[in-house]
Amino acid sequence: MTIPAPKSGRTFFLRPQDLIGIIVLAILLLVVLPLALDNFRLQFVGKYLTYAFVALGLVLCWGYAGILSLGQGVFFGLGGYCMAMYLKLEASSVENTKIQSTPGIPDFMDWNQITSLPWFWEPFRSFGFTTLAVVVVPALFALILGYALFKRRVGGVYFAIITQALAAIMTILIVGQQGYTGGINGITDLRSLHGWDIRTDSAKTILYFVCVGLLLGCILLAYYVKSSKLGRILVAMRDKEDRVRFSGYDVSSFKIFVFCLAASLSAIGGAMFTLQVGFMSPSFVGIVPSIEMVIYTAVGGRLSILGAIYGTLLVNWAKTSFSESFPELWLFGLGGLFIAVVLIFPNGLAGLWQSYVAPRLGPLFGGAAKRRAAPPSASPPASGPVAPAAAE
Amino acid sequence: MNAGVITDSMNRDFVLAVEGLTVSFDGFKAVNDLSFYVDENEIRVIIGPNGAGKTTVLDLICGRTRATTGSIRFKERELTKMKEHEIVRAGVGRKFQNPSIYEDLTVFENLEISYPKGRTVVGALTFRRDGPVKERVQEIAETIFLADQLDQRAEYLSHGQKQWLEIGMLLIQDPELLMLDEPVAGMSVSERKKTAELLNTIIKNRSVIVIEHDMKFVEDIAHKVTVLHQGKILSEGSMAKVQADPKVIEVYLGH
DSSP: OOOOOOOOOOOSOOOOOHHHHHHHHHHHHIIIIIHHSSHHHHHHHHHHHHHHHHHHHHIIIIIITOOOOOOOHHHHHHHHHHHHHHHHHHHHHHHTTTTTTTTOOOOOHHHOOOOOOOOGGGGGHHHHHHHHHHHHHHHHHHHHHHHOOOOOOOOOOHHHHHHHHHHHHHHHHHOHHHHHGGGGBBBOEEEEEEESSSSHHHHHHHHHHHHHHEEEHHHHHHHHHHHSSHHHHHHHHHHHHHHHHHHTTHHHHHHHHHHHHHHHHHHHHHHHHHHHHHOOOHHHHHHHHHHHHHHHHHHHOOOHHHHHHHHHHHHHHHHHHHHHHTTHHHHHHHHHHHHHHHHHHHHHHHIIIIIIHHHHHHHTTTHHHHHTOHHHHHHHOOOOOOOOHOOO | OOGOOOOTOOOOOEEEEEEEEEEETTTTTEEEEEEEEEEEEEEEEEEEETTHHHHHHHHHHHTTTTOOEEEEEEETTEEGGGGHHHHHTTEEEEOEEEESOOOOOOOOHHHHHHHOOOOOOOHHHOOOOOOOHHHHHHHHHHHTOOGTTSSSHHHHHHHHHHHHHHHHHHHHHSSSSSEEEEETTTTOOOHHHHHHHHHHHHTTTTTTEEEOOOHHHHHOOSEEEEEEETTTEEEEEEEEHHOOOHHHHHIIIIO
16 A cells, blocks of 8 residues: 655545545445345345445554554444434334333333333434434543553553453443343344334335445545545554654544544444344444454455455455355354465555556556556555554 | 743753753662753763663653653753653654654655644644645755655665654754754764764754764764763763763773
């Protein structure tokens, strides 16, 4: 991945090749896939794309800033649960739940002998609050965590371990507090959004396009952050944290910012997951999904915004296809893939693209691609995906 | 600048006043009850054998290491209580011993990050690469002999060029106190000469503390030399005075 060289005339934050990349992705997701796939398969792609939000956050947080979080599932889950709480409340109208001993509260609460709606569920009756909460709650959580850790200069492997522990704690908490969270089953039987039935095929198709639209918006946001001076400070921090600190920057505030941003992006993905798949459960919060999300990013290329999206799509597609035929082998395949990425192509598919494909496409894109065409100077330092974290 | 200087009992003006500075690492006193004063526009060179505590003194001034006791006052502000980035913003710049630059970024971007604007999260997100920024980067790049390398990734610079780039990164901050840790270490003879020239142009209107082993170089630039030994000041004064000091000859120059 090249770091954009200072083009003196550049005022727009996208380079020509980035713009082409985004347009290609948009055409693929908005035109090609909807035409080529049946509804059932398209819904799968929609589900995969919700993980792409997480991968996008990881590119900024891990790829650019060198902060490896193994707990992004927590933020995905927080976003997903916020949305699920709203949908569940709507599905639990007094009329729908009249057979319960306490009508008007979610069914799992009734099963757990809870007789009134807990206070923290109350605000989720409002759709406005819910949309805000999807973005803000995970960001606040990341802020508290980031403040506690980054101000104390906890980084690298230690940070990764703590976030992983957090993912485990969160799962245990959700499973344990069955009456408030729906426990191991999660929050299920979600029906409508503001009166609009989300279970129909047409609703799912619309939600797919909403998801793609949001993803493209988030991609643009990520490109903006990357191309701003903040993006370059993140790269500088990953490389020489002390130099940044002794250039007058409060390093921890930049880390907190990017960690919160990644959390919010993951949460948007989580909320879209709930809407499209129709439930949310602790199995998307824990260690395993969190690490899988890191693998998507690594396979796609942790330094490439678009690469991470393709990585997520491909790994998930492979997961679905393989686990249909060889369910036991999939985890080995995933592990093997991760090892291959670390050992053979540390910059993922995006790295392969830039070293082998882009140079051949050079004439098509003119000068823009030529700069990428010199592999030795364009490739980042030859280190495995975990190196930036480990090197701190 | 006169408003901000510290005056001692003899009514002399100091930019930096270090008094009774001690730092102990598990009982080992790397710097032991150290006091020294740096005048406005003075070039102070700190010399001393390995392990004398030279780099630790710079670490203490810039906040990288916290003092156990003692005070460091810079223009009437107590640095020992401040965070690293606050010390930098107060006007203290520090160059590390090994060239500390951002290898993945271009020379231009290295200098731009050091430009003292947009240092907060919001500031960095809204920072614009406007005319004054480009001019300043260009101006600094010319001073540090890298004007034709602005688009080059910093990892492809030679060792000497990397040292210059880091000096440039400090220069663009325009610090009132500049601290350089072995700026000519590992340089070729011609690079060394160019660096001495560079230092002579950049030290104008600021105070400089330099750690250096190269005696020829020290003689060329120093106004005053402080000799450290085992965390304490062994001798202080002009180069000639220090060189003639029998204590210095014994522990350091005589080796």
